[in-house]
Amino acid sequence: LAKTTQPISMDSYEGQEVNITCSHNNIATNDYITWYQQFPSQGPRFIIQGYKTKVTNEVASLFIPADRKSSTLSLPRVSLSDTAVYYCLVGGPYTDKLIFGTGTRLQVFP
Amino acid sequence: NAGVTQTPKFRVLKTGQSMTLLCAQDMNHEYMYWYRQDPGMGLRLIHYSVGEGTTAKGEVPDGYNVSRLKKQNFLLGLESAAPSQTSVYFCASRTVRLAGDETQYFGPGTRLLVL
Numbered sequence: 001l002a003k004t005t006q007p008i009s010m011d012s013y014e015g016q017e018v019n020i021t022c023s024h025n026n027i028a029t030n031d032y033i034t035w036y037q038q039f040p041s042q043g044p045r046f047i048i049q050g051y052k053t054k055v056t057n058e059v060a061s062l063f064i065p066a067d068r069k070s071s072t073l074s075l076p077r078v079s080l081s082d083t084a085v086y087y088c089l090v091g092g093p094y095t096d097k098l099i100f101g102t103g104t105r106l107q108v109f110p
Numbered sequence: 111n112a113g114v115t116q117t118p119k120f121r122v123l124k125t126g127q128s129m130t131l132l133c134a135q136d137m138n139h140e141y142m143y144w145y146r147q148d149p150g151m152g153l154r155l156i157h158y159s160v161g162e163g164t165t166a167k168g169e170v171p172d173g174y175n176v177s178r179l180k181k182q183n184f185l186l187g188l189e190s191a192a193p194s195q196t197s198v199y200f201c202a203s204r205t206v207r208l209a210g211d212e213t214q215y216f217g218p219g220t221r222l223l224v225l
Contacts, residue, residue: 034213043114043200043216044153087152089214093206096160097168098143098214100153 004101022088030092114217131186133201142184146197
């Protein structure tokens with residue numbers, strides 16, 4: 001199982017770009033990298049997923065270097081409503097167990 | 111399409127009592143998971159299932175049992191509740207596609223307080 005390591009917490013201000021990096025040194029060939037967002041008292045929800053290079057959707061971008069041993073979630077121009085915990089998860093078609101790491105608690109200030 | 115639902119939303123138990131948490135999904139997903147989340151902490155995997163009739167242990171299985179008699183339902187049982195099991199319990203499901211898209215879909219959670 002690929003173990004993930006993220007910063008415990010980050011602070012930002014509204015309008016800034018936030019980059020959260022996840023380390024996953026023993027990622028397997030078939031593994032994808034998925035990021036989830038969790039608000040208090042709610043279940044995690046999917047933000048973005050990627051395998052390599054760059055993926056962008058309406059809420060975030062995901063940058064994955066060629067060696068795939070890390071990934072960076074980029075949130076452009078954050079707002080107060082982006083205050084949440086962000087989890088990086090690594091797994092693929094042959095992954096039964098999906099283990100969450102500690103996550104990164106992002107606090108956005110006005 | 112309700113996604114993943116959990117029953118009940120909130121429950122208070124006394125030490126030693128038993129209860130069953132129900133998770134249901136209507137997306138025909140093969141995999142289902144039970145996680146617990148203590149205040150201010152991350153999610154820890156309790157048990158999971160890769161298909162109807164199968165179950166397996168996660169990171170913290172002690173004190174819990176599970177059953178998956180129907181593909182759409184995954185039950186989590188506490189035979190003798192302890193205060194240490196006070197937590198929020200989340201259920202999740204996912205399908206398996208060889209081309210990726212291993213996204214988990216989570217339920218709203220069940221808050222359990224054991225006195």
